Amino acid sequence: MADDASRKHVAVCGGGLVGALNACYMAKRGFTVELFEMRSDIRTQEVVRGRSINLALSVRGREALKGVGLEDKIIEKGIPMYARLIHDKDGTRRPIPYGKGKQNIMSVDRRLLNEVLLDAAEKYPNVKTYFNHKVVKCNFDTGEIVFLHDGREVKRTVDLIIGTDGAYSSIRLQMMKQPSVRFNYQQEYIPHGYMELNIPPSDDDQFAMEINYLHIWPRNEFMMIALPNLDKSYTTTIFMPFDMFESIHTEEDLMQFFTDTFPDSIPLLGEDNLKKAFFAIKALPMVTVKCYPYHVGSKVVILGDAAHAMVPFYGQGMNCGFEDCIVFSEMLDEYNNDFAKALPAYTEYRNPDAKAMCDLAMYNYVEMRASVNSYLFLLRKYFDNLLNRLFPSFWVPLYTSVAFSRMRYHQCIANRAWQDKVLTVIGWSVAGMTTVGVTMLGWFRLAAYRDTTPLQLIAQLCTESVNTVEEWLS
Numbered sequence: 001m002a003d004d005a006s007r008k009h010v011a012v013c014g015g016g017l018v019g020a021l022n023a024c025y026m027a028k029r030g031f032t033v034e035l036f037e038m039r040s041d042i043r044t045q046e047v048v049r050g051r052s053i054n055l056a057l058s059v060r061g062r063e064a065l066k067g068v069g070l071e072d073k074i075i076e077k078g079i080p081m082y083a084r085l086i087h088d089k090d091g092t093r094r095p096i097p098y099g100k101g102k103q104n105i106m107s108v109d110r111r112l113l114n115e116v117l118l119d120a121a122e123k124y125p126n127v128k129t130y131f132n133h134k135v136v137k138c139n140f141d142t143g144e145i146v147f148l149h150d151g152r153e154v155k156r157t158v159d160l161i162i163g164t165d166g167a168y169s170s171i172r173l174q175m176m177k178q179p180s181v182r183f184n185y186q187q188e189y190i191p192h193g194y195m196e197l198n199i200p201p202s203d204d205d206q207f208a209m210e211i212n213y214l215h216i217w218p219r220n221e222f223m224m225i226a227l228p229n230l231d232k233s234y235t236t237t238i239f240m241p242f243d244m245f246e247s248i249h250t251e252e253d254l255m256q257f258f259t260d261t262f263p264d265s266i267p268l269l270g271e272d273n274l275k276k277a278f279f280a281i282k283a284l285p286m287v288t289v290k291c292y293p294y295h296v297g298s299k300v301v302i303l304g305d306a307a308h309a310m311v312p313f314y315g316q317g318m319n320c321g322f323e324d325c326i327v328f329s330e331m332l333d334e335y336n337n338d339f340a341k342a343l344p345a346y347t348e349y350r351n352p353d354a355k356a357m358c359d360l361a362m363y364n365y366v367e368m369r370a371s372v373n374s375y376l377f378l379l380r381k382y383f384d385n386l387l388n389r390l391f392p393s394f395w396v397p398l399y400t401s402v403a404f405s406r407m408r409y410h411q412c413i414a415n416r417a418w419q420d421k422v423l424t425v426i427g428w429s430v431a432g433m434t435t436v437g438v439t440m441l442g443w444f445r446l447a448a449y450r451d452t453t454p455l456q457l458i459a460q461l462c463t464e465s466v467n468t469v470e471e472w473l474s
């Protein structure tokens with residue numbers, strides 16, 4: 001019997017990117033939705049120029065936005081990046097396309113994205129939003145939630161609590177405390193921190209760098225990345241070990257470091273801007289959170305960073321959280337909004353993929369920190385793109401499967417593991433052929449030097465070595 005969705009009362013706790021989008025998905029199903037956000041309404045806050053934060057939106061995130069009719073609205077406010085632009089220490093810039101033709105990653109403004117999602121959620125008559133409401137307690141048996149609002153407690157009892165309260169989720173924290181749940185949890189902070197800087201428009205109010213690119217300064221231990229904004233600035237994120245941030249005490253230290261590491265960025269950032277910004281804010285941490293299960297009974301489920309926070313070295317955190325909304329909605333379809341069945345099914349289906357993406361992002365962090373400077377970054381991507389051109393259905397680069405397909409994340413890894421095996425075989429056979437080739441070349445050169453043929457040379461050397469042994473023995 002088709003379930004009457006409108007009787008279902010759902011509380012989405014956390015009005016960030018994933019919560020606001022999921023409120024749209026739940027409302028579209030006909031549920032009565034209340035969206036609670038602990039902060040004030042970002043749409044009422046003043047826009048501070050030069051403080052915009054942007055994100056890379058790729059296929060998974062776009063599909064999720066399309067699912068609630070918001071893809072075009074977001075895309076029209078984004079800037080397509082068709083390639084990476086690798087900045088070398090000597091100022092050389094090399095493009096590496098993301099794919100053939102117009103394949104691109106969209107640079108979108110985080111705040112704009114959140115505002116559009118909140119506006120869209122509020123357009124549904126069955127959605128109500130509450131700001132300055134912080135979840136402090138949940139009862140996973142009754143569905144009761146306690147919020148702190150203006151210093152007093154506000155309560156709700158709902159059919160489903162959806163935790164979209166981010167990497168430091170209080171709902172996940174309470175799930176951990178339920179002994180009956182046997183909740184598995186692991187988190188890892190990496191030794192790097194990140195700091196967001198800003199490359200302003202040029203003096204004649206133009207973009208200061210090439211526009212439709214994801215700019216990267218890969219320097220092994222350090223890295224910088226810049227994505228374009230609609231206001232012609234670039235949000236520039238520097239990734240560096242915390243102890244390195246802490247070792248830069250003075251403006252001289254800072255300028256020396258940038259001169260040694262990112263020289264071409266100094267005129268772009270502006271020396272005074274750089275000095276002011278760098279010492280005005282502290283570097284922020286990056287954490288990976290993996291956990292299981294994502295639900296408790298039929299009353300609570302967590303999505304987005306609350307369920308799987310990842311380091312940003314694939315630009316997939318939000319895309320993954322947005323894809324959670326598609327998967328969760330598909331599970332509700334499959335089980336006809338029966339939460340007792342849909343929630344466990346969601347955990348079993350999504351957990352392997354979210355964990356795989358957390359591991360991939362961490363793997364890429366380790367890779368890039370250890371061995372990726374401009375040349376190696378270029379080499380790897382060129383090799384990937386060449387094989388993909390030669391054998392398009394046979395060789396799908398890992399970043400393509402992650403950012404340009406909806407291949408399940410755990411299958412992206414399986415696909416890559418197989419490619420690594422192929423690469424190893426190719427690598428060894430190239431090494432073997434090179435060794436044989438160099439040896440042959442050596443023989444030919446030596447034979448020519450002794451004015452003979454390689455075979456006669458081998459015969460001569462065998463005779464000489466037999467004579468030598470006979471002399472020793474006599």
Ligand SMILES: Cc1cc2nc3c(=O)[nH]c(=O)nc-3n(C[C@H](O)[C@H](O)[C@H](O)COP(=O)(O)OP(=O)(O)OC[C@H]3O[C@@H](n4cnc5c(N)ncnc54)[C@H](O)[C@@H]3O)c2cc1C
Nearest residue numbers: 014016017018038056135165166304305315316317318319
């Ligand atoms: C440097 C950096 C770069 C990144 N770049 C990219 C990128 O290019 N592409 C990409 O896809 N991802 C990127 N990410 C990841 C992305 O930012 C996150 O994955 C995404 O914001 C997660 O969304 P969320 O809604 O799950 O959590 P959040 O965005 O953290 O939202 C959680 C919301 O819940 C609210 N909240 C918290 N606690 C409570 C409570 N107790 N009660 C009520 N509300 C609460 C918070 O105020 C917040 O509004 C990046 C992350 C970092 C750090």
Ligand SMILES: COc1ccc2c(c1)CN(c1nc(C(=O)N(C)c3cc(Cl)c(F)cc3C(=O)O)c(Cl)s1)C2
Nearest residue numbers: 054055056084105216225237312313314315399403
């Ligand atoms: C706002 O802050 C941030 C911070 C990090 C990122 C983004 C935005 C967007 N990011 C994307 N990463 C990929 C990717 O697949 N890989 C392997 C890459 C990984 C790194 Cl670390 C990199 F520098 C380039 C690529 C690349 O291929 O261009 C995309 Cl595709 S988009 C990383």
